[in-house]
Amino acid sequence: EDQVTQSPEALRLQEGESSSLNCSYTVSGLRGLFWYRQDPGKGPEFLFTLYSAGEEKEKERLKATLTKKESFLHITAPKPEDSATYLCAVQAIDSNYQLIWGAGTKLIIKP
């Protein structure tokens, strides 16, 4: 069964304290892995898509990486405005473009 697990459920960091969020996945064949950011009371906002192991993408203080079993979202020197819930989703090759979602990691950056 295709599955996505995100860890930790919640992460509290001090401003400037770098860390990583994990997204582990089980899928028969990976078409793509997606990262989204969600602020309270809003819809998910697209960040990155990764397609193959070894691929990396960056945006400001965020860098996403992909292996054959998991993806990491690295946050370097975070600021309070990076506080949000980060969602991971995978799309299987035979899925008719449907996404399987993890439950998310709630990130809190304290000033």
Next chain:
Amino acid sequence: DAGITQSPRHKVTETGTPVTLRCHQTENHRYMYWYRQDPGHGLRLIHYSYGVKDTDKGEVSDGYSVSRSKTEDFLLTLESATSSQTSVYFCAIRAGTSGEETQYFGPGTRLLVL
């Protein structure tokens, strides 16, 4: 901004009442999706559409129906609302270049069934 609006944004209703949520897009995207989001769960797909009058079920479709009579509008109906359908509902569209498409989300509708 993918040009997606949802209405209403908030709704309180009573058990047994029919409820219709509307998703409207302005960019003629073929694929549209309805999800629900609950604490401790990932987003769960209710129904999706791949064109006018073309719809299919997702993983949690029981108790929900959808209609798409125009490209720009995708309606989600709860025929007889139950308390278990209290949730936040998101509409999404699929967009991007072929082979690199992704989903973009609306602002959500918060539904409370009493």
